[in-house]
Amino acid sequence: MTAHPQDEGRLSDAVLRPATSNVFESAVEQLATAIRLGVLVDGEQLPPERELAERLGVSRNTLRDAIAALRDSGLVETRRGRGGGTVVTHVPPQPGSSTAPVRRGAAMADALDFRRIVEPGAAWLAAKQSLSGDQRSWLVESAEAVRTAPDAGSHRIADSRFHLAVATVSGSPMLIESVTRAQAALGEMLGAIPVLPRNIEHSCQQHDAVVTAILGGDAEAARAAMEEHCDATSALLRGLIG
């Protein structure tokens, strides 16, 4: 065993990551991300508190605090009584009103690099699965939903949903989580891309190529198509920010 103190340092610096803190905040972030990525769409009803709390692995008290925070942010509304519950009331913000000053570059570069690896990987793996009819039509519809999105905000959400759908049909929980994290990290920035019809059309063609390759079981083509798609997005973003 070579005793290279600096190597040990490099490795342990890289591996010993700080644990996730603050259960409440992570619950808020998780729900808010799910809404902003379009996993939970406008008008959709959340599961009952007791059930959702269990699924998130937090106590009902904490979940309620998180929901209250979302309510304060205008993301959801809550009604009491039988048949009541919490519903998503989220009109996706139109781009251009980017209040968020550009993120710091390192995190963005990391997320872009990461996405360039896990999303094509998900497409590749999805193509190797034998998908059910439901899953196949889900993919097709997800891609179609991106094309028919009426405005920029809807387009962003539909795009997220498409990418998450690809990850989901890959069947790998670890990959799904990775894609979710990449999408969440890039979410704000992707929203800053100007929604020119040309960009949309190009993007949708690439989506279609991905879907076609996956449905055809051509893993290499699926990966290549998704790589192209990620590269195109990266180029837009990098150009946009410098």
Added chain:
Amino acid sequence: MTAHPQDEGRLSDAVLRPATSNVFESAVEQLATAIRLGVLVDGEQLPPERELAERLGVSRNTLRDAIAALRDSGLVETRRGRGGGTVVTHVPPQPGSSTAPVRRGAAMADALDFRRIVEPGAAWLAAKQSLSGDQRSWLVESAEAVRTAPDAGSHRIADSRFHLAVATVSGSPMLIESVTRAQAALGEMLGAIPVLPRNIEHSCQQHDAVVTAILGGDAEAARAAMEEHCDATSALLRGLIG
């Protein structure tokens, strides 16, 4: 926005993952994993408690409980006083004594799939970086250390260290974490691979191919070499378990 209830269900099931609970246990797992993967090698001294606690993002109390657990498991020893501290005392277990009954298949398949994507991705990204001389020699030495490992246990640790080194020089924190998780998930199983000289030699040749490609800046070759390596390992494991 298509209102497909089942789609929502699929997506939210996939995305709303349970939050990490129990700070103490995750600290233990993190340190134990670091030791078993060889990030912290035998005889190496841990940072002082106050410093390590801060780096892990836990309180010193919790960290001390975690260290106590490691001490009970015989992974570390602690001495008081100036110049004292906690040192790793870990003799890697020789394979064959696999007390652990085979893991359940789904988690293993997930980890293998995930690894097949993130490790080649890390090699690809590493090859695209302009590496420092230190990093280049670190890679070479890491690969060489695998070849010269005296016994099966050391071989496993050196192998982990090599893969983590590749991920580290890729420069992407998100990727490093992913590779670490994949390695940790597969750790026990990789240890179950019979260490035939032929397997070792084959594995080392693939390591060398990866290093050569990375140092040469040939990203596609690096990825292909790592894919081959992961596939070989997968085949061994799947054959071993059925």
Added chain:
DNA sequence: CGTCAATGGTTCTGGACTGAACCTTTTGGA
């Protein structure tokens, strides 16, 4: 040989979170 600094060991307080029980509101159906 004594002192000091670096380290682990101990204790305490306050806040965050859990788990459970119970209350309140609303609606669908007997």
Added chain:
DNA sequence: TCCAAAAGGTTCAGTCCAGAACCATTGACG
């Protein structure tokens, strides 16, 4: 019409954990 079920709303005791202060032990260095 009225009741029961299904939801959200409230409260409380207990546990986990952070943060800080302080104690005990040991080796380094003057």
